Amino acid sequence: MKNEKIANPASTNNANLNAKKPEIIKKPFTRKPGQTMDVARSKNIRHFTPLTKPASRAPQHTPDIKHVRHPLAVRTDHIRQSLAKAIAHPKTLKEIKNEAISEAMQRPEPIQPKTGFFKKNKKFINIFSISLAVLIITAAIVYFNIPAISVRVASMQSGINATFPQYRPDGYSVNGPVSFKDGEVTINFKANTNDTKFTIRQIKSAWDSSAVRNKVNKDSSGEFITTEEKGLTIFTYNGNAAWVNGGILYSINGNAPLSGDQIRRIATSL
Numbered sequence: 001m002k003n004e005k006i007a008n009p010a011s012t013n014n015a016n017l018n019a020k021k022p023e024i025i026k027k028p029f030t031r032k033p034g035q036t037m038d039v040a041r042s043k044n045i046r047h048f049t050p051l052t053k054p055a056s057r058a059p060q061h062t063p064d065i066k067h068v069r070h071p072l073a074v075r076t077d078h079i080r081q082s083l084a085k086a087i088a089h090p091k092t093l094k095e096i097k098n099e100a101i102s103e104a105m106q107r108p109e110p111i112q113p114k115t116g117f118f119k120k121n122k123k124f125i126n127i128f129s130i131s132l133a134v135l136i137i138t139a140a141i142v143y144f145n146i147p148a149i150s151v152r153v154a155s156m157q158s159g160i161n162a163t164f165p166q167y168r169p170d171g172y173s174v175n176g177p178v179s180f181k182d183g184e185v186t187i188n189f190k191a192n193t194n195d196t197k198f199t200i201r202q203i204k205s206a207w208d209s210s211a212v213r214n215k216v217n218k219d220s221s222g223e224f225i226t227t228e229e230k231g232l233t234i235f236t237y238n239g240n241a242a243w244v245n246g247g248i249l250y251s252i253n254g255n256a257p258l259s260g261d262q263i264r265r266i267a268t269s270l
Contacts, residue, residue: 147174151187154180160204160248166269169262172198191256198239198254200266205249209233212242212249229264236263243267 148164155162162185175190175197183204190197207215213235216224220237227234234243241252241263250270252263 147178147187150178151185154178154185158185159183160185160202161246162202162248163270165200165266167265169256169258169266172256189254189256196254196256198252198256198258200270201251201253202270203249203251204247205244206247207244207249209244212244216242225260227260227264230268232267234264234267236260239263241267245270 151162151164158180160183162180164187168189171192172189173192175188179186179188185202187200188197189199212233213226216235216237219240224235224237227236232243232245234241239252239254239256239258241250243250250267252258252266258266
């Protein structure tokens, strides 16, 4: 009895547990036919969106890329072929000349741009414009100098050296043609706005300033003014005047209200 071993109750219980515990064999999961993996959705959940198929992309067409040679390479090949042909078959000067003439004849003529009348006749128009301008200027000069020309003609016809005054009072112009007779020339002036007028008379005379003074003194009843201007002795009275110069007796008569300054300017411009 002493030699018998006393069994440990704890170890005995563990052994019994191990012996009684069945082995659990895990079987692989296999999906039955018709079974899906869809998860049931609750009717209370509304944030799910329906599944949509992605849009199919249309196949992109890639254009055919053609190989294009550079223009310089093409020109180089053309020049190389021409040189090779010229070396293999040299041409004479006559042949080269004939080919150049033939090529020039076959080449199309360049289209000339249409030009208007003014461009086509530019030279003629320039000449015409210049001639017209000269004609207008000449006509203007003649028009403004007609009285002077008339006085020059009258001077030759009358036999005295009559002149036309370079100064003319403002508002007055020549009235009618220049009249003349032997040894005398008369120029009439009239106002542009009223009937006032005056006459410049040039008479060949041997009088001196003393004789002219006596005549003016008589006509003005002794009321006249004597003025010395540029070597001339001018006697003025009531818009009239008289003086002598170079064997010609000058006189201004009329009803125009000429001032003494205007009379002096007329006298010195003759």
